[in-house]
Amino acid sequence: MSSKLGAGWGDRGSMGGSGTGRPLASWILAGMVLGLGLGSGPVAGQPLPAASAGDVRRLERRWNELDRQIRALEELLPAEAEPLSGEGPTRPPLPEALLGPAEAGASPGTGERFVPLPPLALPEAGDLRPGQLQALSLEQSLAIGFANSPGLQARREAVAAALAELQSQMGTYWPRISAYANGGTDQASTSFFSPTGTGTLFAPSNPFFIPPGGRGSLNTNTNGIAGGLELRYALLDFARTPKVRAALARLRGSRLDYADSLRRLQLSLSESYYQLQRADQLVRIREAVVRNDLLILQDSLDLKQAGLVPRLDVLRRQAIEADGQEQLIAALAERAVARRRLAALLNLPPQLTPTASDPIRLQPRWPLDLEASLLASYRDNPELEALLATREALLRQKDAVAAELLPKLSLFASAGAGASNANNWNVRIADGGCCGSTVATSLNTYGSDWSVGLAVSWLLFDAGTTRGQARALARRGAAVAQQYAAQRNDIRLRIEQAFLGHEASLARLVAARRGVTASLEAFRDARLRYQAGLSSELDLSNTQERLIASLVQRLEATVNVNITYAQLLRELLPMPTDPDAAVPARLQWSP
Incomplete structure (x- = not known):
């Protein structure tokens, strides 16, 4: 058989x-x-x-x-417009959505082009269409990101809010002076009746004499106005100083959160930029592979026409070229996503699409060993210092709540003046008169007053409400202490992962470079042998796959060196805590 x-x-x-x-x-x-x-045969030499x-x-x-x-x-697959005939190398068109704007249209641009949309605005019709490519370097990306990032701007607003809160608490050391004024008018109708009169108190000729059964009535209209100043000053308030210290700790925590946000944004921008560089380079590799596949496919067709290779070689090369086309489309999609990811971090206008203008440059070896890196990451770490500031703010707030149970002494003083006008009309008397007083048709009154004194308040019983709030704040402070321990462990883990990944990526890069050199020479030899009919197409395919894998491995190792360097910078790079200070776009760190 x-x-x-x-x-x-x-x-x-x-x-x-x-x-x-x-x-x-x-x-x-x-x-x-x-x-x-x-x-299943028994042994060699025996019949099968x-x-x-x-x-x-x-x-x-x-x-x-x-x-x-x-x-x-x-039959479930869609039919192709032009079925593959096998008569020559073909390359179907690439999707336009993945290609985007022309690479040649990328320009450096000016600062006015990078102004983002207002925070509460939405893109209008036509703004979301693919626009012009914007070539950016890594330092430009960092500067634009630090200026445009909505998250970073929110941190700046939080710092401003904490500063305003501190200023409001500092105002409690000063007296409160307020002005008051009031005015109004009223009208009253009064009726008088004395069933017994004044008796023998006054003679009938006395104007204050009221006969028994005397009665009368009148209408009164009164207009008045008053105004003055009032002063209140807390002479003794045990909750005032803890509240100020709590506000100061919250301000310090907000500033430290801002510095830590700068570190995180630096890492996010660096990683996105490096990933975009990787995607660009991967597209170049896949394009070179497709072009090379088309050349080898043409060689296979020529060799088949000459009767030197079977049809199997041509079909295999067509399958390899189709796979390369698929890998190129996937690389184009990855590049498009990487561009939009960087654009979102930079908060660029919707019509701009960023592209990396820097070539892939290898970052140097990290200058510290692992132990020194860990110790340096713990010193002046804004992430840890912010937790300490949060804990201090909670403890000071606890002291302020507990001080509500202590007495308070305050000074108050006020001075004012007032005036009124009273008009009486429609005065009527009956049965000998009434009221025993003179009724003036119009009466103007003026006056002033002042007062000064001390006020003492002391909360004696509130059913444990205040003490319960103080205990809750103390528990929250203890929880923050545990968060500090967990964050300390997370920082160590991140440092170790980044450091070990950095060292491994450098070693992988050295090996990948040797692999690329050897694979390139092997591919050249295999192609020449295949063209001369001394080697099979299978050997050529395996050699080509090894070359592509070596190129991708070298690219991955290079990008990983830079990414792990940026991850180490995230833990050690000093950043300002003042939102008004300039943010340095440093990409290297030295002790």
Whole structure:
């Protein structure tokens, strides 16, 4: 059987036909049966057991069923506009959405182009269409990100709010002076009746004499106005100083959070920029692979026409070229996503698409060892210092709440003046008169007053409300202490991961460079041998795959060196705590 199989395969010259007239499935089944026989044979030199006709029929039925299933799946795929003919190398067009703006249109640009949309605005129609590429260096990206980042701007607003809160608490050391004024008018109707009169108190001729049953009535309209100043000053308030210290600790914590946000933003921007560089380089590699596949495919077609290679080599090269096209499309999609990710971090206007203008440059080896890096990361770390400031603010707030149970002494003083006008009309008397007083038709009154004194207040009982609030704040401070311990461990883990990854990436890069050099030379030799008919297409394919893998590994190792360097910078790079201070776009750190 093996001799017939070899003869039939040699007569075919390709997979498209059979010199012996047997179908392809029969040859495959024969090889499978032969393989089964070889796998179960006793020892070398003994005759192989013959496969039964039933085994061959069962395998053939399974093969035909698998062939029907594959054809059914192919019918579900959309039909191609121009089916692959195999007469020459072809390259279908790439998706326009992945290509984006023309690379040649990238320009450095000016600062006015980087002004983002207002915080509460939305893009208008036409703004979201692919616009012009904006070439940016890493330092430019850092500067734009520090200026435009919404998250960083929110931190600046938080610092300003904490400063305003501190200023408001500092005002409690000063007296409070307020002015008051009031005015109004009212009208009243009054009726008088004296059933007994004034008796013997006054003689009938006395104007204050009221006869029994005397009565009268009148209407009064009064207009008045008053105004003055009032002063209140807390002479003794045990909660005032803790509140000020708590506000000061919150301000310090907000400033430290701002510095830590700068570190995190530096890392995010650096990683996004390096990933964009990686995506750009990967697109270049995939484009070179596709171009090379097209050249090799053309060589295969020429060699097939000359009768030097079978049709199998051409089909294999067509499959490899299609796979390279697929990898190129995936690389283009990854590059488009990397650009939008960087644009989102930079908060660029919607019509701008950033692209990396810097070539991939390798960062130097980290200057510290692991232990020195850990110790340096703990010193003046804004992430840890912010937790300490939060804990201090909670403890000072606890003291302020507990001080509410202590007495308070305050001074108060006020001075003012007032005036009023009263008009009486429609005065009526009956039965000898009423009221025993003179009724003036119009009366103007003026006056002033002042007061000064001390006030003492002391909360004696509130059913444990204040003490409960103080205990809650103390527990929150203890929770922040545990967060400090957890964050300390996280920082160590991040430092160790970044440091070990940095060292490993440098070692991988050295090995990858040797691999690229050797794979490139091997690919050149394999292609020359294939063109000369001294090597098979399978050797060429394996050598090409090894070269592509070496190029990608070198790219990954280079980018990982830079990313791990940026991760170490995130833990040690000093950043200002003042939002008004300039942010240095330093990409290297030295002790």
